[in-house]
Amino acid sequence: MVNIRDLDPSASPLDYYGSELRRLREEAKLKQEDLGAIVFCTGSLIGQIETARKVPTRDFSERMDAALGTGGLFSRLVGLVLRSQLPTWFQAYAEMEAKAAYISTFQAQLVYGLLQTPEYARAVLGVRTEEGLDAKVAARIERQRILDRENPPLTWVVMSEAVLHQEVGGREVMRSQLAHLLALQRREWAKVQILPFEAGAHGGQLGSFTVLRVDDDPDLVYTEDFIQGHMTANPQTLREGYLRYDHLQAAALSVDDSAALIARVMEERYGHHPEPDERAVA
Template sequence: MSVEDENVDAVGATASPLSHFGAEVRLERERLGMSRAELGKEACCGYSLVAKIESGDRVPALDFAETCDRVFPHAGGRFVRLWPLALRYAFPPWFRRYVELEWSATAVRMFHPLLLPGIVQTEAYAREVLRTGRPTNLDHLVSARMERQRILTRDDPPRLWIVLDEGVLRRAVGGSDVMCGQLERLRALADSPPHVVQIIPSSIAVYPGSGSPFGLLSFEEGPDVVHVDGFPKGYVLAESEDVASATSAYDLLAATALPPDESAPLIDSILKDHFS
């Protein structure tokens, strides 16, 4: 059963939570007699970003929502409460259901044979990846991806387990500077319990599930779900047979990959030999 289309357009584009968030910012700012430049100074951002947030054209950072709650006398914590819903609607309709599930997951397992998953991409790496689709809203897409990563820095982060093909580490996305920053980020993650990073070495040419990136989400309550990353859009599967197949495939991938204590030195070696 595919669940990615479930209630994706329950709120129209003109009244989406993202647009509503922006409208509320503008209402409170004007009520206070504050200019966009003044709000931008409080939020450590520019006039143009405030304008884009107010028009619903840019996802707000959590820091921006916190600033609004601090600056606007009648906010009452409203902007931080609105922020998760606004973030969800910053993504394409087919991806919103996954973002919602990811936000509540207690464990996230991912496999990718070609790229670093979005959840661990640096801003520079994400920009290069997203740029390939020639979007007209590149800054918006990058901001949304970076804000999605907030789940890893909150007080109760999910356990992240990533299995990657070694080729992912060697593929020069954006050049040496971009890759250096990205591999340093991955290396830091590998050293941060309870997260796990495993690399399938290039000496293993064929392995289970090598053709398609996918992931598994686990929750405090309820069954696991599977996310398949595909073109032109990914989808979420919840049928027990699909989840069982994906779990078996992931277990085999983890067994095939180098153990964590050997994967980390491999990241160091590629970083030193190819991108330093």
Template sequence: MAHPKDVDPMRSPRAFYGSELRRLREAAGLSQEKLGEMVICSGAYIGQIESAVRKPQLDMSVRLDAVFGTDGLLARLCVLANKSKHADYFAEASDLEALAVAIHEYAPTLIPGVLQTEAYARAVILAAQPLASEESVRERLAARIERSRVLANPTRPLLWVILDENVLRRPIGGPNVMHEQLLHVIGLVERRRIIVQVIPIAHGAHSLMEGVLSLMAFDDAPQVAYVEGLHAGQLLDDPSSLAKCQLSYDLGRAVALPPEASLSMLRSAAEEYLR
């Protein structure tokens, strides 16, 4: 987890909330542990809010305002911090994705959002909302493409993706869009920026078939898992659920093609869309 002083407060409303909380805490001469005692939580949780790993809660913000005498400032910032360009069920996962040092993801039907090209993302958005206004489509598209910024750093996060072969074969947006999309993924693999494995359809049933799974790890915060179904998603952080998700991912990785063979399948699929 980034040290609070390393977090850019302009990166997001949640980061701004965290920087303001740190500023107020340090001005009051309080440690994270002491402030946590005063608002009935752990010092580690205060640190995670300051680092924007955890989203602030309104009831806690009210208690923090009472401690600092800030007349509702943090409560008002809390409302802004919890607004998102993404669907409500994915908003917190998106914020955590930007902070993760390692992401292990499984995609059963679509190229993961962080890897989507603009044309591919537009096709996905229009398929889900065919009657959406052009303004709404542009807003959702901008939010989707913004996620790719997590790959701007040449080394972090580690991104390891398992794709079901169906992802390669479904012609989202048509042959040209798919060709461009697969070339984009291939380029990232060839530049050694990401690792991709493919589970061939011929391998039959496997442990990851039931939906999207993303495992996110942080420098100094507990691992979380994000699972998603149709118009619904959930973050999991209890040890039992995380252990089950990790086992499912490891079993899926074991039946997937090795990275080199997976890259060959990606190249072959990309070429087929030109025929």
């Protein structure tokens, strides 16, 4: 029998989600195994989520809504749950990112989080520890939902060419990630420019940064160090951020030329190349 423990629904969004799932399941007179069979998962998984030991996914939440006839309760709650899994210091930025009308970012080492594939995100987030990795990846992918809304923010990304060559997660992961960037380029609201190695010294050498333009709030500049993030609306900092970003855009390849470079690196560096034992022996 699954160990049942009392939850304080006010302790966290995850605890509230778990307590509501248990309450509605019991109201439906279903055992955990019964509900699991309906939604094609194990009763153990139901129990782990009910006791806040595992973070639900959006897919799981949608299946719970359908099975229990909740009117979309869990689909609404899961966004809060996943956001709560972001680092505490990052949550304020994620909230402002979700409100932004225009996102301008320079990325020196990695693909911007909103443009990462799940596999690429898993490799990035799991580099130091795999503890809670599923929840971290789910939270990052949840952030990307702002790009699928009716009026998504205009997202303009300048990336160092080094990002294309830094193999994160292996060749297949990188190939899929670069293909994803090319697919995003076809959307009106998402543009990627590559800052080529030939550009030499540039305004982003001190590190990655993002400028958010929010309709009803001051513009913001966001930077990170290896411990936490820093967000400010200081006018002088904003001025410097916009100036550096303008210079980076000017030095970067055009959107079309950037797409061509991404495609070339994808094929030449991450395309299928036979391993030594696959090659024909003369």
